[in-house]
Amino acid sequence: RAVSLPVPPGLLKAGRNLVRIEARQTHRVFCGADASFSLWTDIALDQSGVRLGSQSFDTNPLGFLAAVAAQAARGQALRVHGTGSADRAATVAPVIAQVEVAFGGTPPRVSFEDYYSVGTTPPALARVAELPPGTSPPDGYEFRSGGDGAIVMAVDPTAYERLAEVLAEAVPQNGTEQGLPDLPPGRYVTFGELGFDGLQGHGRYIREGAEFRLPWDWLLLASQRAELALNYRFDTGLPEGALLLVKVNGTTVQLLPLDDPETAGQTLPMLPIRFRASLLQPGVNRVDFEALVPGDPPDQACEPRANPVFEVLDSTQIFVPDSPLMSRPGLGRTLAHLRQEGLSISESAKQTLPAGLLLQLAAVFRGHQGTERAPSGLDPQLTLATPADLGLIEGPLADRYSADLLHALTRVSAPAVATAPVAAWDRVNEGNWLSALLRLDRIAALPDRLREGVTSMWRGDEPDLPEWLADRSAQALLFQPDMSRPDRVWLVVGPRAMPETIVESLAATHRHIDGPMGQVSVLTGEGIWDSWVSPDQPLQLHEPLTLANARAVAGNYATTRPQDYVLVLITITLCSAFVAMLIAILMRRRRP
Template sequence: MRKLSSFIAIAFFSIASGSEAAPSLLPSPTKPDLINNNSGTPGVQSNPTGLIPFLESSFESRLQGERDVRYLSFFLTSEQAQAGGSLRLTYTNAVSVRPEDATLRVSFNGHAGQQFPIRSPQGPGIMDVKAETTALKPGWNTVTLAAQQHHRVDCSIDATYELWTQIDVSNSGFQPAASRAQDPAAALMSVGRNAGGRTQVRVLTAGDVKAGARNSLDAIQTIALLLGRKDLSVEFTTATKDEPGIDLIVGDVNSSWQSEEGKRLLATAPAGVSIRPSGAGRLQMIIRGAGEQAINAALLQALNGPLKLVLDSRRLPAEMGVLNADQPGTYRLSDLAYRAEPFAGRLFRTSFQTVMPADFYPGDYGAMTLKLNAATAPKLAPGAQLVVRVNEKAVTSHGLIDPNGTILKDKTLDIPLRAFRPGINTVDILAELPKEEDKVCDPAARDESKPRFLLLEDTSISVPALARAGRVPDLAAFAGRAYPFSRTETLDLVVSAPSSVQLGAAATLLSRLAVSAGQPLAANLVSDQEARSAIPDRNRLIIATAQGQSLVKSARLAAPSLDGLTTASVFGHGSTVAEPSDPRALLDAFQARTSQDRDEPGISENLIIGFQRAINVVGRWLQYREAESDPAPIRNSEVLATLSQVQSETGNSVVTTVSAATDAELSKAIDYLTDPAAWSKLNGGSATVLRSTGEVISTSAAAYSFYPLADKSFANLRRLAAAWLSDHIALYAFAVVMLVSLIGLWLGYIVPRKGVRTVE
């Protein structure tokens, strides 16, 4: 019999037209507990009762620069949309923002909006915006926030980077005028965030915690996908908490993994799924069923019943201003939620996200084509230019200097495919627009009626056919598309010890991957010992601590050095330049200390060294990497945890491992890794989480292996060959030289014999 969890995954793609839910699925009416949690922003009520939070995380709710636009989303049932309500925005802005003319324009679903001043640099400020019922709709609603802000005293372009307004997502959202407390969809979508900006799911377990985790994984992933949030955090605990989040109780009164409080709640709950609001930003989700099959059946019935509105309303990428590059095509900026408006500032910026396929192979075999339709004002100062950045790296530019201004009509700029990576990429279009008058800085005399730049909505970007070949390791594909775990095959979710902390870390990471994949992942939760007898060719996601290092080694992974061993004599006393665990750093230090004993290099050796340096420079240039962009060696004492990915010994699967020294450090590292700001920047072959700052440092892979090709067409093979040669520039140069030499030899042979002779 086919596992019911697979039908849950199918429901997220082709939504079944199931019948109405049975009465047992609906929660019994309960009076919400109106308790205010003031652990959030000082002076602001944390998670006001009934507030529906935004989908977007804190990272996605920051407005920067002189003008910026953010699109925030919230979910309404039909009743809530018809009743209307108000939008609450809790925010803080930079001290450098000039309060006299800083404004925030708020609009709902494209309707005309209202404008408010931005004046809260010393602490949180609150804006309450009334929403007319005509501007609201059932399902997902979009709030457009357009900020205009200027610097108090500095008129330089660099000063624009000091301007920001941050929305506090823990205390912002939509306050509906009316809502039925027993409406499951309304209750689920009103779950609040904690003071740290995370959405917590607390799974009640005791005793056989691993069994409880195994039976809860599908429910946890379903919650993550329904909410759509990228900041979910999972913990296994014995009791509910008086904090924002979801208390998840799974099983029945006889379940071996259930806690005493869980059994008490299950005893009063009907069979199936019950959703009960339990306070401001809190709810209890009870899935009562005897065994995994009954639990998943109840979950599937809920998706086709009281939660069907949420499932049906899941947003498409195009609606959220995201360019999906799976297929070739041309997209206008208007398709990506951009709206043209004259700009009178010094640094114009607009951004959009491009999602590349998980098996995308970056290389110099093609480019995306940006066709600019724009206009500039006269008398821009030298240095005016338009710059295109991909993932915060400049890839192309165009000068905008013209004494009389200029009109760009279908001006073509190529954005090399080398600059992109699998998964989510951020493309920024910036225009630096200095004028001579900026040198005499008088913010009060700024004339906003004279714009400097206009970027039209019919500016387009064309996506070419892409080379497709899945690589390992590739953390960008892992984070952006959950690759290779987004396949239909079951993956082994391995924990080195089935403690509640490790299981919580594993569930947090799995739920984040499910959001990236857009579907629940079929995960088989196993321990270290069980993994040794598991199917060898399965993809594995390993969560390990120092006690589980044997598992890491068996998977051909280099475990992080956690013993603090140092060899200070190589580096000199007190040196922190390199770390003994870094082989390359050891070799460089050794060569530096012994260089005085070597003979002077000869001419041939100098030529080889110079050629290698030139190849390295060209390689960095092709990959948009500066010499100083490589991460500095990291001391063992600074390593909190590592994330790495390798091919298995059989070569038929992939092993991805997160490892730390202790359970406490592992839990902290998972929170750092899954933070939306860090998750979006994962790339390369491995990543290190720093102990002191929580920063995640990605490291490029030394070499790649490839999955079997899904597309074996000649066109794809040609693109792959071109991409591979661009990765191996030395071989490419050698092949060109050899080809030219062979042509020369052939001409030298053939011309004397076949050439035309002069008639005497």
């Protein structure tokens, strides 16, 4: 159904406004975490929003940005009227990027039209008109009201960069979205310092988290430990079996009971939770607090609960050990330093892909370019391509696996096989060695798992690329064809790809942990990047080797290429045994 809610006068402000919709839902019967997975509310975002009159947008830079954002929410493209050529993506991108920066989300779709094109239905809210030479206003641009009521940005094609600065200044600073906080390694940092006021959980199945960034030259792969000093409390009267799982990048590092009546309702002493630093990664990381609260009794309705189930205080601290300045090639590192001028498009992509796709990508990477410069020697380049270009790409990965990559792009997804739902409680003991011993199916698979363990010790956990691609179907794929040149990346768009999904997923990589990583990453039908990491990734040290960093450097190399260290140890053992045998033979007592 549709619901109209009045907005109090004065609540809306100039610039960006955020609307938060929060659903608190309760089953009438069968209360608990498992029941929560079968209860949801759908919000039709493309039919929802704030209703304003067409005259609500002023004919100025802020009004133009608001009109473009509203038009994008309606699913309409921003039309650029000029020569009709799409080769001007580099010049138009600064203006399109400002829409994303000012209002969040993804850059609007763009269509290039000539001067005399047919109007749209419904009428456009905003559009761009490039002025012919000699007709430009004194400043190179001006905002006008079109005959259909649209806000028209009339601009000299040479004035886009200057106009982008004007648009950036038009948005109030308090209305812009803040990026993820940077976590400095080597010291304890509170959640408050990272900008989190604390986390509260309501409901029966709860997942709340905090995201932060680590430097791209931070790398620890061995046995070093990080620590989360947790300061939390939980509500009274929670049923027996209520649990809180603490996760780092999806891996559970601590399981805490929430049903102890003696400690309920009070702030507990700070709890140190140590975990492997190798669970963290350069770039975006996330710490999750996942609560499972059963029904009491499970076949009755949930009782309303005003207080939060748990609360993580802003005094919670996180410590990440310092590391030597090291890196390994990967899509995440290259895309993080990619700039608009590093984008290009192949000839076949020009003929088959939407004209505005390259412009949207340019706006994505321009809109998120920060103050961090690319490391020395790294000149990120991304080429937009189609499957027809796979045979032309140079590099070991492309030479050996182009057929497998092409198969993944053209494979039709198999229909999902219906399986019995896994209860939330069955996932709590995942990885528990005692529960594994009690399952006969896992005991029968022990020889195969032992063989896999020996193989992974020799070459790492990742399978070969053909094996990894065998059951995957990709809308698009990102890959580094040559790890010796990690700054060269190709985005190959498949025949069934949805350009909007590609742009949205790449825009989200600046804020979430699920972005492209490793050497090959496929975009699934659900719009999620699934990544393959080569077991042969080379490491690069960006500082002199000293006694202070030698242990961490050696640990990273031993973890990445264990086979080299196994061969060294075997060689040393054989040499020692040979020397011992030689000494025993030479020094043995001779009989008279």
